[in-house]
Amino acid sequence: MKKHNFYAGPSILSEYTINNTIDAIRNFAGMDLSLLEISHRSKQFTAVINEASALVKELLEVPEGYSVLWLGGGASLQFCMVPYNLLHNKAAYLETGVWASNAIKEARLFGEVDVVASSREANFNFVPTDYVIPADADYFHFTTNNTIYGTELRKDPDSPVPLVADMSSDIFSRPVDVSKYDLIYAGAQKNIAPAGVTLVIVKDSVLGKAPRQIPTMLNYKTHVDKESMFNTPPVLPIFSALQTLRYYKEQGGVKALELIDMEKAGMLYDAIDNSRMFLGTARADSRSIMNVCFVMAPEYKELEQEFIDFAAARNIVGIKGHRSVGGFRASLYNALPKESVKALIDAMNEFEKKH
Ligand SMILES: *Cc1c(COP(=O)(O)O)cnc(C)c1O
Secondary structure, three states, X not given: OOOEEOOOOOOOOXXXXXXXXXXXXXXXXXXOXXXXXXXXXXXHHHHHHHHHHHHHHHHOOOOOOEEEEEEOOHHHHHHHHHHHHHOOOEEEEEEOOHHHHHHHHHHOOOOEEEEEEEOHHHOOOOOOOOOOOOOOOOOEEEEOEEOOOOEEOOOOOOOOXXXXXXXXXXXXXXXXXHHHEEEEEEEOOOOOOOOOOEEEXXXXXXXXXXXXXXXXXXXXXXXXXXXXXXXXXXXXXXHHHHHHHHHHHHOOHHHHHHHHHHHHHHHHHHHHHOOOOEEEOOOHHHEOOOEEEEEEOHHXXXXXXXXXXXXXXXXXXXXXXXXXXXXXXXXXXXXXXXXHHHHHHXXXXXHHHHO
């Protein structure tokens, strides 16, 4: 291993994913051609996208009646595609961070938006639980993991209306009851693949009903009908996604991954809680197991940059916190080995001793 990679996204991928992607760029499926220079409609690539979609369904136990899509435009395009396709009159949104706010802003272009609760006043350091979802909303949208603030909602909330979730930074870290959702989306670059593709799981029966014209490329139905092959899909990240999904299956699926993720996060939160120097920023009941945010206690505040340098000298990279929270953020995505978490904890302990 070269570095202990804690970047928040794009972020660490398994060596299995990286190596197989490199091999396919050289020689894809024994074709003596690169993955980058063949038709997306070749039978070899069609097999890749079909297996990737089938593995998503298998790993998340997606019920009948849902389609798996591989789209361009990032998770941010979903902020507009979701209301374009699903908002008829009114939608409910939970505001738990910048990504949720961006989604709310787009939804307002299409109808009434009821923001049922927001943790903005507390700089989004918790996920609100006390709110009422209006029964006449078309859907309830929330962000499962707030990448910037290190907060997470690790369950599928009870709701009188169908759920829609941005799972960009914690998909495949727990089992999900997909039947409660009309739509789930996740940008690939945190837990799946290189940037460039967004995974969408959508309930077929909710499509084609919006009271407006939808441009072809922004209409989910276009992509459902053509199995993500209406136009050229992002072939490279889809190939990498398949490798990651195979790797996840071999690891024992999302239940097994969740146990490992919980253990990694538990180790780091314990270290933070047992330290005088480091303080967690997320409220204890909202702590994310994917992104752990922490700062230095006020009396040590001026040492933050020094710790980043100290860690870098130990091959630990990507721990600088997002500017809106400050301090540090260690992203513990599925591909991050436990040894990297240990290396970070050792660095924290040594640094604390030194001061
Ligand atoms: C990274 C991230 C996004 C933005 O993804 P893009 O693919 O860059 O548009 C949206 N939501 C969450 C939760 C994220 O972590």
